[in-house]
Amino acid sequence: MKPPPLRNDCFAMPPGVDWTPVDDALAALRSGLATVVGVTDCPVSEAGGRILAEEVAARRAHPPFANSAVDGYGFAHASIPADGVVNLPLAEGRAAAGDPHSGRVPASHAIRILTGARIPEGVDTIVLEEDTTTDGTRISFRTGIRAGANTRPAGEDVGKGARMLGRGRRLRPQDLALLAACGVDAVPVFERLRVAVMSTGDEIAEVGSESGAPGAIFDANRPMLCDLLRRWGFRVVDLGHVPDDRDRIRETLDAGATGADAIFSSGGASAGDEDHVSAILEGEGALSTWRVAIKPGRPLAMALWRDVPVFGLPGNPVAAFVCALIFARPALGVLAGGKWEEPAAYEVPAGFTKRKKPGRREYLRARIDSSGRAVPFGSEGSGRISGLSWSEGLVELEDGALDLAEGDPVRFLPYSGFGI
Numbered sequence: 001m002k003p004p005p006l007r008n009d010c011f012a013m014p015p016g017v018d019w020t021p022v023d024d025a026l027a028a029l030r031s032g033l034a035t036v037v038g039v040t041d042c043p044v045s046e047a048g049g050r051i052l053a054e055e056v057a058a059r060r061a062h063p064p065f066a067n068s069a070v071d072g073y074g075f076a077h078a079s080i081p082a083d084g085v086v087n088l089p090l091a092e093g094r095a096a097a098g099d100p101h102s103g104r105v106p107a108s109h110a111i112r113i114l115t116g117a118r119i120p121e122g123v124d125t126i127v128l129e130e131d132t133t134t135d136g137t138r139i140s141f142r143t144g145i146r147a148g149a150n151t152r153p154a155g156e157d158v159g160k161g162a163r164m165l166g167r168g169r170r171l172r173p174q175d176l177a178l179l180a181a182c183g184v185d186a187v188p189v190f191e192r193l194r195v196a197v198m199s200t201g202d203e204i205a206e207v208g209s210e211s212g213a214p215g216a217i218f219d220a221n222r223p224m225l226c227d228l229l230r231r232w233g234f235r236v237v238d239l240g241h242v243p244d245d246r247d248r249i250r251e252t253l254d255a256g257a258t259g260a261d262a263i264f265s266s267g268g269a270s271a272g273d274e275d276h277v278s279a280i281l282e283g284e285g286a287l288s289t290w291r292v293a294i295k296p297g298r299p300l301a302m303a304l305w306r307d308v309p310v311f312g313l314p315g316n317p318v319a320a321f322v323c324a325l326i327f328a329r330p331a332l333g334v335l336a337g338g339k340w341e342e343p344a345a346y347e348v349p350a351g352f353t354k355r356k357k358p359g360r361r362e363y364l365r366a367r368i369d370s371s372g373r374a375v376p377f378g379s380e381g382s383g384r385i386s387g388l389s390w391s392e393g394l395v396e397l398e399d400g401a402l403d404l405a406e407g408d409p410v411r412f413l414p415y416s417g418f419g420i
Ligand code: AMP
Pocket: 199, 200, 201, 203, 204, 217, 218, 219, 220, 221, 222, 266, 267, 268, 269, 270, 299, 314, 315, 316, 317
């Protein structure tokens, strides 16, 4: 018997197999998915991270009335000379935020006015306190001030009825400020997407459990994936850990399809003897994408199980993480009512050299060094979870062949751009 030639690259494509390029797999996902969750009303104070189900318009203008941008003195611009020094008697009273001046300020008079105060009738311009002198009955300042200076006209920021935020927007803290300022106290949002998470593998044990010693591998994927999902604003349905047993995997997928809108599994997604997840999904679950040309993460099974999307992630934690970021995140965003979100990417100089063959996209765990260059983790070994923890983002290497020199531009995808 003649053994097959040794392959020094364990991710090389088997001859004759067509691998789906990452972009094709993403395009298929993007075109095949739609929102699966209902709509509910949510108070604005609790709406951070939720996804708007409808466009929201301003109930009132912002600011709702003309007010002062500074502490100073208000007057009618038409009543001051074009040059020289201005000298105006002070009118009775003052205007403060929440304590408006009710009367009209007579022409050629000034009134004390504080930041945020409604601008009284007879006033259209405000001079900064620091630019004036006063004896308590008059103020004086150098002219040259522009008409309307230091005022905030009503609606200068947002007009009443203006469209503010669109359907599909994931609300951020600053959006809540905008909504509240414009009188919106509750918004229609999509129900939180429920994502079920299960780990598979006979060798896998829950960390801390007695069964963990000594031959077991602690389940690193479930804590990681559950936290990812929570950070993305989803509700986690923890399905626990399942041994490599088809009936148990089938039952657990059923439980996921009943109690969740999408399922994450990890492990058993390849084509080996114990790769039951991919086997079940292929046999019974409308497996759509499997051989995606990506490293790390080659065994990635994307399928439907009882009409519920399943992301059959690789067991290797590094690969599971990368596939979750690249494929599951934008897909889950669409299921949850959001937009398909591309990760933020920056072109930075490479702080390393790299040669790669054509045929698959590669992601390196990386950081940006103090001179702004991307540096990868010391080992590309996909079992190295320490590098995952060390890294602050991914360097994305294109599908084609590459002979990268130091200083060449590379794409860096910071984890912050993935919402983590
Ligand atoms: P598999 O995809 O099931 O062939 O697993 C690939 C590698 O990842 C194996 O070395 C597994 O032991 C490991 N692995 C699978 N699931 C997990 C998990 N939940 N946590 C940590 N390692 C895992």
